[in-house]
Amino acid sequence: MREILALTARPGVISFAGGLPAGELFDGAGLSAAFADALRDAARTLQYSTTEGDPDLRAAIAARLTGRGLATAADDVLVCSGSQQALTLAATVLIEPGDVVLVEEPSYLAALQAFSLAGARVVPVACDEDGLDPDAVAAAAAGGARLLYTIPTFHNPTGRTLPLERRRALAAVAERHGLWLIEDDPYGELRYRGEPLPSLATVPGAEDRTLYLSTLSKVAAPGLRIGWVRTPAPLRSSLVVAKQAADLHSSTIDQAAAARWLAAVDLDAHIAHLRAEYGARRDALVAGLADALPPGSVHNRPDGGMFVWARLPDGWDAEVMLRRALERDVAFVPGFPFFAGPPDRAALRFSFTAHPPDEIAEGLARLRASWH
Numbered sequence: 342m343r344e345i346l347a348l349t350a351r352p353g354v355i356s357f358a359g360g361l362p363a364g365e366l367f368d369g370a371g372l373s374a375a376f377a378d379a380l381r382d383a384a385r386t387l388q389y390s391t392t393e394g395d396p397d398l399r400a401a402i403a404a405r406l407t408g409r410g411l412a413t414a415a416d417d418v419l420v421c422s423g424s425q426q427a428l429t430l431a432a433t434v435l436i437e438p439g440d441v442v443l444v445e446e447p448s449y450l451a452a453l454q455a456f457s458l459a460g461a462r463v464v465p466v467a468c469d470e471d472g473l474d475p476d477a478v479a480a481a482a483a484g485g486a487r488l489l490y491t492i493p494t495f496h497n498p499t500g501r502t503l504p505l506e507r508r509r510a511l512a513a514v515a516e517r518h519g520l521w522l523i524e525d526d527p528y529g530e531l532r533y534r535g536e537p538l539p540s541l542a543t544v545p546g547a548e549d550r551t552l553y554l555s556t557l558s559k560v561a562a563p564g565l566r567i568g569w570v571r572t573p574a575p576l577r578s579s580l581v582v583a584k585q586a587a588d589l590h591s592s593t594i595d596q597a598a599a600a601r602w603l604a605a606v607d608l609d610a611h612i613a614h615l616r617a618e619y620g621a622r623r624d625a626l627v628a629g630l631a632d633a634l635p636p637g638s639v640h641n642r643p644d645g646g647m648f649v650w651a652r653l654p655d656g657w658d659a660e661v662m663l664r665r666a667l668e669r670d671v672a673f674v675p676g677f678p679f680f681a682g683p684p685d686r687a688a689l690r691f692s693f694t695a696h697p698p699d700e701i702a703e704g705l706a707r708l709r710a711s712w713h
């Protein structure tokens with residue numbers, strides 16, 4: 342996967358490959374002011390600090406989650422170096438070698454890697470257009486499983502969203518089988534259509550067994566490396582110890598600047614702007630994709646997030662198609678690396694956030710020319 346992304350990063354390539362937010366939409370001025378302000382208190386903001394995180398940042402995150410319907414106290418929030426670190430910490434704390442971790446098929450590659458590195462046996466669970474099938478989770482859990490990792494809203498790589506009824510059924514399955522749930526939600530605020538759905542962590546049966554992960558990466562900037570886990574009380578101290586052992590704490594200055602940025606920015610307005618821009622980019626990709634892919638291909642139309650999932654006709658290989666696309670300076674990601682089980686070689690993922698609609702149209706024209 343890393344080799345593929347390296348190829349797609351060549352100058353001049355219109356890339357639908359990496360899941361990059363649009364750099365021109367970062368609030369550079371606001372973040373610059375926040376860093377300058379934080380550095381005026383350098384004796385504190387350049388010092389070592391507590392493992393749990395900057396108190397103002399934890400409070401701001403808790404307030405945001407509470408406002409979105411997930412009642413959270415600042416003490417429930419462990420600030421991490423990206424939500425990626427929260428995945429590693431959760432794996433460290435929850436997994437003994439040989440434990441079964443259930444995952445969506447396909448799923449987020451770097452989470453699969455974190456679980457495998459912790460010694461887990463990663464077991465894929467079949468999904469359909471609505472995501473996980475709770476009955477399939479129950480069947481997979483029957484043999485004994487430690488936890489389920491899920492991205493229920495605007496999934497990576499498929500863009501799918503788990504409907505409310507399935508959230509309820511999944512919580513009941515988790516309760517019945519004593520499963521921990523990791524709800525990974527980096528994309529939930531990037532909704533372009535429809536109404537928000539409740540977090541799994543609020544659904545009866547799942548409240549006390551869900552580690553809810555999110556991040557500033559998609560709504561502010563990924564270079565900040567600020568994410569968090571909302572921890573069930575029994576796991577709090579072991580997660581803090583794991584974080585302490587990993588890196589003592591996340592960058593003091595970055596956290597202080599993020600807290601100041603959150604205090605100063607109109608976050609709803611900023612996210613509304615991202616939604617409008619990204620929604621238009623999604624529309625541009627979805628409108629042109631059928632024409633840009635070989636006849637008989639299919640793709641979905643996600644309600645939010647950053648990704649569209651597509652499938653070439655039987656017999657086509659997405660990796661071969663990528664090599665031809667790169668000759669025309671356009672790129673996407675083949676789907677096979679996202680599978681924990683036997684991969685679908687015809688699947689592919691398109692990210693629509695990094696280019697404005699006119700460049701998306703040009704990229705799709707190049708893609709069509711690459712196989713036509």
Ligand code: PMP
Nearest residue numbers: 423424425449497525556558568
């Ligand atoms: N989870 C998912 C599903 C993701 O797609 C990503 C980023 N691509 C992450 C976690 C990690 O994000 P970050 O560490 O930047 O918060």
